[in-house]
Amino acid sequence: MSAQQPHVSDLLRIHGFTALEPGPRLIVLGGVHGDETCGTAGIERTLAELDGGALQLLRGQLTLVPVANPLARRLMRREGERNLNRLFKPTPAGEAPADYEARITNLLCPLLERHDVLLDLHSFQSAGEAFAMIGPRDNAGTLEPFARAFEEGQLALHMGTPRVVEGWLEIYAAGLAQRAGGRPADEAALAFGWGTNEYMRSRGGYGVTLECGQHEDPAAPEVAHRAIHAALRLLGMVAPDPHAKPPATPSLLRLVSVTDRDDEDDQFVREWATFDPVAKGEPIGVRADGSVLAADRDGFIVFPNAQALPGAEWFYFAVESDRDLRRPALP
Incomplete structure (x- = not known):
């Protein structure tokens, strides 16, 4: 073009x-x-x-x-x-x-x-x-x-x-x-x-x-x-x-990790929505080799993309933040 x-x-x-x-x-x-x-x-x-x-x-x-x-x-x-x-x-x-x-x-x-x-x-x-x-x-x-x-x-x-x-x-x-x-x-x-x-x-x-x-x-x-x-x-x-x-x-969340989709056969265990809560140990997806990808802590799914290409971002993971937007940060 x-x-x-x-x-x-x-x-x-x-x-x-x-x-x-x-x-x-x-x-x-x-x-x-x-x-x-x-x-x-x-x-x-x-x-x-x-x-x-x-x-x-x-x-x-x-x-x-x-x-x-x-x-x-x-x-x-x-x-x-x-x-x-x-x-x-x-x-x-x-x-x-x-x-x-x-x-x-x-x-x-x-x-x-x-x-x-x-x-x-x-x-x-x-x-x-x-x-x-x-x-x-x-x-x-x-x-x-x-x-x-x-x-x-x-x-x-x-x-x-x-x-x-x-x-x-x-x-x-x-x-x-x-x-x-x-x-x-x-x-x-x-x-x-x-x-x-x-x-x-x-x-x-x-x-x-x-x-x-x-x-x-x-x-x-x-x-x-x-x-x-x-x-x-x-x-x-x-x-x-x-x-x-x-x-x-509003509630404030902090992104803490991103997980890539490694293979086109990697699949989510269910249809996730952005900000769905996830408990520690809860399955999120299954890799092409059958291994289960589980949450390593309590948190939230962000930007799940079931159509992500291999090597691209599959989903982000967020946790609650301790930041207070209503107050200037202390020096």
């Missing part, structure tokens, strides 16, 4: 709104994966409200990207030529973009850099409730140094989901090491784990990925739409809602 003339529907559509009063700069992405349409629906509805005057931007800048991966959307599949939410870094100077997604990334990266806050709207394949994903706690480490964890946690709290999940990049790195026989992943391999939020944090901003529900869930577009409004209110970019209630405290 990258060597052909672009189809008109493969062009990136970006909508920008700037208030007369200065304020935060928020960018909202939908359709990073082509078969995830709820974010697009939520953004299009918000666009109509802004254009029609039902919603007024009072301060700051708002950028809305209804379909961040137009090729994948036209094909109505997760990817165009590869996963846009991996290797989300600009192509090095002097090199040609390797594929369509690299060209899109080269457009989106400078756009994200001009903003303070990112809301990235997604959905998932298995059954399950909506949830928000956040990055690391404040740290000065080498994997993902960060200093805005409290602000990011506040944004996650206001998404209105019953759960928030932390720990993505750390577990991605652990998965790479696991596949390499315990050897730490090199920088190039880790870079493939970078998505939109990781890039946003690396540029001094912060971001939340909102998983609005299962792909076909009719409630998912409403989850996306509510989240956009909640983010705008939290940042003081639109008028407050006098009837809004304080957000309920």
Whole structure:
């Protein structure tokens, strides 16, 4: 596709709104994966409200990207030529973009850099409730140094989901090491784990990925739409809602492991949904050789994928976190 003339529907559509009063700069992405349409629906509805005057931007800048991966959307599949939410870094100077997604990334990266806050709207394949994903706690480490964890946690709290999940990049790195026989992943391999939020944090901003529900869930577009409004209110970019209630405290989970599907004959013992609880010792799946894969502790299944290809992530495992999003971390 990258060597052909672009189809008109493969062009990136970006909508920008700037208030007369200065304020935060928020960018909202939908359709990073082509078969995830709820974010697009939520953004299009918000666009109509802004254009029609039902919603007024009072301060700051708002950028809305209804379909961040137009090729994948036209094909109505997760990817165009590869996963846009991996290797989300600009192509090095002097090199040609390797594929369509690299060209899109080269457009989106400078756009994200001009903003303070990112809301990235997604959905998932298995059954399950909506949830928000956040990055690391404040740290000065080498994997993902960060200093805005409290602000990011506040944004996650206001998404209105019953759960928030932390720990993505750390577990991605652990998965790479696991596949390499315990050897730490090199920088190039880790870079493939970078998505939109990781890039946003690396540029001094912060971001939340909102998983609005299962792909076909009719409630998912409403989850996306509510989240956009909640983010705008939290940042003081639109008028407050006098009837809004304080957000309920969601449960917080921490990803602790990822398990790959080794063989196409590896099978789950039942149809799992994201956040299904699992007790220590409970069977989760059966390997092709007949060995039973059981939980090594109490926890929760996350992103089970019965159609995963051999060598790809089969499911993630999470446990309850001790993090408190309502309070800044102690120095």
